[in-house]
Amino acid sequence: MANSIWKEYPKMGKRIDHTTEFIHNSLDMRNEAIAKMIRDLTSGGKMLRPAFFLLFSGFGPDKKTDDELVPLAASLELLHVATLIHDDVIDDSPLRRSKPTIHTKYGKRNAIYAGDYLFTVYFEIISRHLPEQSYILKNALSMKKILIGELDQLLINFNIHATAKMYFREIAGKTAELFSLSTMMGALVSDGDHELVARSKNIGHDIGMSFQIIDDILDFGDSRDTGKPNFEDLRNGVYSLPYILGLQDNNQALINVLSKNDLSSDDINEAARIVVNEGYLDQAKDIARTFSKHASERIDRLPRGRNRTALKKVVQELLDRID
Amino acid sequence: MANSIWKEYPKMGKRIDHTTEFIHNSLDMRNEAIAKMIRDLTSGGKMLRPAFFLLFSGFGPDKKTDDELVPLAASLELLHVATLIHDDVIDDSPLRRSKPTIHTKYGKRNAIYAGDYLFTVYFEIISRHLPEQSYILKNALSMKKILIGELDQLLINFNIHATAKMYFREIAGKTAELFSLSTMMGALVSDGDHELVARSKNIGHDIGMSFQIIDDILDFGDSRDTGKPNFEDLRNGVYSLPYILGLQDNNQALINVLSKNDLSSDDINEAARIVVNEGYLDQAKDIARTFSKHASERIDRLPRGRNRTALKKVVQELLDRID
Numbered sequence: 074m075a076n077s078i079w080k081e082y083p084k085m086g087k088r089i090d091h092t093t094e095f096i097h098n099s100l101d102m103r104n105e106a107i108a109k110m111i112r113d114l115t116s117g118g119k120m121l122r123p124a125f126f127l128l129f130s131g132f133g134p135d136k137k138t139d140d141e142l143v144p145l146a147a148s149l150e151l152l153h154v155a156t157l158i159h160d161d162v163i164d165d166s167p168l169r170r171s172k173p174t175i176h177t178k179y180g181k182r183n184a185i186y187a188g189d190y191l192f193t194v195y196f197e198i199i200s201r202h203l204p205e206q207s208y209i210l211k212n213a214l215s216m217k218k219i220l221i222g223e224l225d226q227l228l229i230n231f232n233i234h235a236t237a238k239m240y241f242r243e244i245a246g247k248t249a250e251l252f253s254l255s256t257m258m259g260a261l262v263s264d265g266d267h268e269l270v271a272r273s274k275n276i277g278h279d280i281g282m283s284f285q286i287i288d289d290i291l292d293f294g295d296s297r298d299t300g301k302p303n304f305e306d307l308r309n310g311v312y313s314l315p316y317i318l319g320l321q322d323n324n325q326a327l328i329n330v331l332s333k334n335d336l337s338s339d340d341i342n343e344a345a346r347i348v349v350n351e352g353y354l355d356q357a358k359d360i361a362r363t364f365s366k367h368a369s370e371r372i373d374r375l376p377r378g379r380n381r382t383a384l385k386k387v388v389q390e391l392l393d394r395i396d
Numbered sequence: 397m398a399n400s401i402w403k404e405y406p407k408m409g410k411r412i413d414h415t416t417e418f419i420h421n422s423l424d425m426r427n428e429a430i431a432k433m434i435r436d437l438t439s440g441g442k443m444l445r446p447a448f449f450l451l452f453s454g455f456g457p458d459k460k461t462d463d464e465l466v467p468l469a470a471s472l473e474l475l476h477v478a479t480l481i482h483d484d485v486i487d488d489s490p491l492r493r494s495k496p497t498i499h500t501k502y503g504k505r506n507a508i509y510a511g512d513y514l515f516t517v518y519f520e521i522i523s524r525h526l527p528e529q530s531y532i533l534k535n536a537l538s539m540k541k542i543l544i545g546e547l548d549q550l551l552i553n554f555n556i557h558a559t560a561k562m563y564f565r566e567i568a569g570k571t572a573e574l575f576s577l578s579t580m581m582g583a584l585v586s587d588g589d590h591e592l593v594a595r596s597k598n599i600g601h602d603i604g605m606s607f608q609i610i611d612d613i614l615d616f617g618d619s620r621d622t623g624k625p626n627f628e629d630l631r632n633g634v635y636s637l638p639y640i641l642g643l644q645d646n647n648q649a650l651i652n653v654l655s656k657n658d659l660s661s662d663d664i665n666e667a668a669r670i671v672v673n674e675g676y677l678d679q680a681k682d683i684a685r686t687f688s689k690h691a692s693e694r695i696d697r698l699p700r701g702r703n704r705t706a707l708k709k710v711v712q713e714l715l716d717r718i719d
Contacts, residue, residue, distance in 0.1 A: 210524055221513070
């Protein structure tokens with residue numbers, strides 16, 4: 074069943090269900106244990122990338138049928154889940170969507186191949202279903218940007234001189250690229266003109282940027298209450314925007330804490346306290362709001378109709394998570 | 397410089413050098429350390445897959461220029477190296493081509509992303525250079541077979557009931573598939589007819605099967621002298637063909653050794669001794685020879701000329717490694 078974010082949009086909920094079904098029917102390995110874990114990973118999520126693709130495919134003049142669109146929607150989620158599986162091995166994350174990760178349960182061997190396998194299923198679907206070879210190339214270039222983003226990220230870990238600009242470049246690759254691929258592909262397959270395609274791509278980018286900043290902030294958790302903020306990320310030298318804003322502001326107290334070799338729980342709490350009290354968290358929220366606002370303004374210039382209304386609401390709902 | 401296997405074929409050596417150059421120019425990440433390791437990994441190897449592709453592209457009526465062929469030759473090596481990098485993380489191999497593996501030097505994080513990145517470069521090149529979208533789909537399906545082979549392999553590890561049939565299925569996916577993709581793509585881009593394409597694919601398959609069996613046997617090493625045969629593989633429950641032939645033959649001594657929980661050096665030596673003395677190693681060599689012979693017979697039915705002569709010699713040289 075589709076995620077609750079779609080409950081106000083039963084038609085989209087149904088399309089999401091079809092997309093999930095298509096994904097499950099595409100898994101043709103004999104290794105049933107791994108297949109089951111992939112099915113779990115592709116069930117009940119927000120499926121934002123397929124949803125954005127489906128919404129944007131309604132804006133061009135060529136209205137494709139869901140039989141044509143659903144496989145492509147599925148491909149975007151498969152690409153996303155493939156990167157998630159590899160990220161989880163890399164970060165040694167024990168849980169994903171409240172379930173044990175593949176590498177925890179079946180070892181990194183299975184997890185790496187499972188991610189690779191999903192890349193190939195994605196690749197198969199777009200080779201089969203995209204109407205033009207040049208669109209396949211656009212997918213390849215997006216995927217490359219995502220990977221270059223991941224590899225670049227490793228260069229800025231543990232970097233107390235990291236700047237907001239570096240962070241934006243990193244999440245532009247890691248997250249926003251796949252959102253803008255999804256919205257752009259929607260515009261392309263519906264035969265949108267150059268302006269619609271460019272606008273769709275920009276909207277996807279802004280939604281993605283806002284989404285990742287918000288996600289990092291949510292990871293920050295109820296730091297004011299529980300005192301257990303994004304422990305893992307900080308310990309691994311991965312700084313989210315609030316920390317980077319503090320570092321960039323030359324906040325000496327924060328620099329002192331984050332320069333330590335091995336962060337204790339107290340250090341982590343102290344860093345979080347600084348970031349909240351000195352207003353860096355609020356600044357980060359404002360930046361997320363600005364990206365969403367830009368997206369929203371551009372959405373207003375898309376063709377009027379149910380797709381546009383749904384899109385605006387979803388962008389607002391994603392933003393509301395930080396309020 | 398091209399590997400010594402090409403020294404008798406200076407023209408092919410040059411084309412291989414161009415292919416290597418193309419690969420190096422395709423690496424556009426900012427992470428110079430990783431880029432350097434990838435350049436090392438793609439230098440001086442036998443480059444069999446690009447070479448087979450280039451040879452087979454000479455058999456159809458449409459003689460493409462090297463400007464058109466070299467990028468595609470490069471793509472096949474990139475796909476191969478991407479799988480090698482992931483295999484090395486999975487097997488925790490310290491060395492590859494006598495150099496430290498990427499994950500040993502830069503951690504599994506960099507290695508997994510480096511492999512993923514090469515997949516995307518491969519994907520970009522074929523999207524850009526293959527003349528037909530249906531050929532891209534053939535690549536995707538091959539890549540999927542390779543991954544399904546890898547995932548299936550995990551099901552037969554530590555399986556003392558493994559059969560030669562299971563082993564053949566596994567190496568058909570893991571190794572022969574990429575060889576047959578290379579030969580088939582050569583026939584396709586030179587606009588070969590259905591018969592040439594099918595024949596090329598079969599030849600690639602047989603060469604790949606023979607190649608992997610031989611590679612496993614070479615891994616077996618100078619077991620008669622040093623007593624240090626494929627230690628790692630055996631300990632990881634990965635049985636090569638000589639062992640599987642013994643298991644399938646219900647050789648009780650071999651079954652007893654391999655059924656032990658944690659194999660000591662003595663156990664490994666004992667297993668190797670059995671496999672050599674009972675003739676299973678020679679049987680495996682005969683099977684490799686049979687695959688090479690099948691390939692050779694089919695090669696005789698390809699268009700006469702320098703490409704065919706070179707191809708026959710290379711197949712023979714690969715086989716000679718076990719004599």
